[in-house]
Amino acid sequence: MINMPEVGLGTTVFWNRNEDAEEAMGRAVNEGLVSLIDTAEMYGTGRSEEALGRVLSRCRREDIYLVDKILPQNATKEGFGRSLKRSLMRLGTDYIDLYLLHWREKADLAFVADAMNDAVKDGLILHWGVSNFDVSDMEDLFAVEHGSDCCVDQVLYNICHRGIEYDLLPWLKEHDVRPMSYSTLGSASTGDLKRCECDEHIRRIGEEMGLSPAAIMLAFDLRTHDLTALFSSSTYKHIVSDLKGLYADLDPYMAELDKSFPAPCGKVPLEKI
Numbered sequence: 001m002i003n004m005p006e007v008g009l010g011t012t013v014f015w016n017r018n019e020d021a022e023e024a025m026g027r028a029v030n031e032g033l034v035s036l037i038d039t040a041e042m043y044g045t046g047r048s049e050e051a052l053g054r055v056l057s058r059c060r061r062e063d064i065y066l067v068d069k070i071l072p073q074n075a076t077k078e079g080f081g082r083s084l085k086r087s088l089m090r091l092g093t094d095y096i097d098l099y100l101l102h103w104r105e106k107a108d109l110a111f112v113a114d115a116m117n118d119a120v121k122d123g124l125i126l127h128w129g130v131s132n133f134d135v136s137d138m139e140d141l142f143a144v145e146h147g148s149d150c151c152v153d154q155v156l157y158n159i160c161h162r163g164i165e166y167d168l169l170p171w172l173k174e175h176d177v178r179p180m181s182y183s184t185l186g187s188a189s190t191g192d193l194k195r196c197e198c199d200e201h202i203r204r205i206g207e208e209m210g211l212s213p214a215a216i217m218l219a220f221d222l223r224t225h226d227l228t229a230l231f232s233s234s235t236y237k238h239i240v241s242d243l244k245g246l247y248a249d250l251d252p253y254m255a256e257l258d259k260s261f262p263a264p265c266g267k268v269p270l271e272k273i
């Protein structure tokens with residue numbers, strides 16, 4: 001299983017130029033609170049990568065584990081190298097630690113595996129993976145030559161969306177692919193954080209453990225061994241309080257949490273946002 005930080009910050013908060021968010025992220029990195037940062041060429045059509053480039057210029061590159069994503073329509077013979085070089089330029093770096101295919105769509109998986117491995121050989125990326133791949137997509141990927149070099153599957157997973165526990169998480173574990181969860185806090189649009197803030201069990205456990213609902217949501221994802229959880233915040237104060245979830249052990253509380261947020265008892269098609 002690939003080794004990487006357990007927790008990382010996302011950059012969707014950079015979609016629009018947001019200097020507070022850049023400042024908060026730079027401070028969190030420079031204080032050593034967080035070292036993995038996730039972006040994508042899609043976010044703000046490159047503006048998130050540019051904003052992250054500004055943050056990186058004020059940090060030591062080697063202190064950051066950088067994750068970026070290519071759109072499926074650019075993962076072609078003509079587009080792949082162009083997209084990767086454009087992302088490197090916006091980020092102001094000469095390598096990406098982990099490069100992901102953002103989602104499958106009509107991507108030619110055999111081509112993707114070859115192109116990713118060539119980029120590794122060229123030193124432009126260190127590892128590669130995919131995002132939003134369900135079990136059947138992973139099986140198709142592993143059926144192509146070099147497909148099993150894929151190290152990570154980044155998917156939606158939080159306490160309100162537990163579908164992947166049924167089959168995808170066990171599949172990834174069996175095949176040595178690291179799960180990376182996104183929207184760990186339910187993102188601003190889904191309302192999951194609001195739901196957790198109102199839940200009686202989360203409120204009680206939070207009081208007992210001295211944790212906010214957001215920190216409990218982060219701790220929930222992190223109880224999965226060898227998973228990396230992504231969250232995002234434009235506020236330094238939130239980043240600090242959310243990260244308290246990194247050290248929390250929720251195992252003694254799982255039976256109680258299961259009452260409000262039951263584990264799946266059958267296949268749930270992979271959810272995406």
Ligand SMILES: NC(=O)c1ccc[n+]([C@@H]2O[C@H](COP(=O)([O-])OP(=O)(O)OC[C@H]3O[C@@H](n4cnc5c(N)ncnc54)[C@H](OP(=O)(O)O)[C@@H]3O)[C@@H](O)[C@H]2O)c1
Nearest residue numbers: 010011012182183184185186187188214231232233234238
């Ligand atoms: N691969 C994919 O398809 C995919 C899809 C979605 C996301 N992602 C990645 O995953 C990252 C994280 O996911 P996400 O951005 O969807 O959302 P998220 O981390 O689930 O939620 C972010 C929202 O939570 C709020 N928040 C954070 N801490 C809080 C607190 N203590 N109290 C109240 N509100 C709080 C933030 O607002 P404040 O700014 O006010 O704190 C922000 O609006 C993204 O940035 C992106 O890099 C990947």
